[in-house]
Amino acid sequence: MRYTKNVVFAERNTIQHTNANNERKLIVDKWVKKRKDLTNRLRRIEGQIRGIQRQLENGEECEAIAAQMAAARKAMDKAFFTMMSCAMSQELEKHAVMTDDMETGVEDITRILAKYA
Template identity: 55%
Template sequence: MAMLTDEKSRTDLMNRLKRAEGQLRGIQRMLDEGQSTQDIASQMSAVRKALDSTYVRMTVCFMEQELGARVGDTPRGRKQLGEVLEEVQGLLGKIR
């Protein structure tokens, strides 16, 4: 499978992962400090959603890259591809 070549997409994904990493460190601190399991569970849920969202974004970026290479780089083709991928991202987002 190909890798993402768009630097903007890769930067966006890395930033999302770094935020999730920070959230995980925060959860570890919460455990060390003996905070309530309800608060910890809430933060774990937030991290899971962040990772799910990052996965969906990565998938859409990959699809955009690969389909764009096959469809061609025309304004009409980019517009149509963008519309389809926006719908796909919305659909994938609903499964979280």
Template identity: 50%
Template sequence: MASLDNAAARSDIVNRLKRAEGQLRGIQRMVEEGETCVKVAQQLSAVRKALDSTYVHLTVCLVQQEVEARLGADAKTQAKLAPIMAEMERLIGRIT
């Protein structure tokens, strides 16, 4: 099974998850303090979008890593892959 080998991508994913974790703590606090359901729902929607975005980013990073492993990770290959991966991330983001 593949794991995310790129340290920068792994760090980015961890930072996104920590941000979402902080948002969830804020939502818990809102519920405990009796905030309105509409405000809680808005924040839940925001954290769901953040997690969806993180999932898409992780998926694209893993695909890129696997493609580079098979084609080589030289600068030429990476330059060709960058726009393709950006487009894939945009498209996958639209369907999640």
């Protein structure tokens, strides 16, 4: 009987470990996509900055340039908070297995920070 209990416990433990690994893989896959999206966002910001430089060189109105600078700054802030979300997730993973609920919580915090920062 004891042998059977150990086998059942080992199977449950394996299933739990497998589920945790699957959750971790999904979260890692999510961040691979987010990093790609972030890289694309930074490329767009880079294009915005080049556009601002052209505006300056062409002597355009200061208000129009300021508007473009504000847009680029807001885009950069959003990228920053996305990266901070990654940093928070990585730190949490050092101390516990990251679940979908935890990941959703980190994303919600990031969204709120980006919105009101």
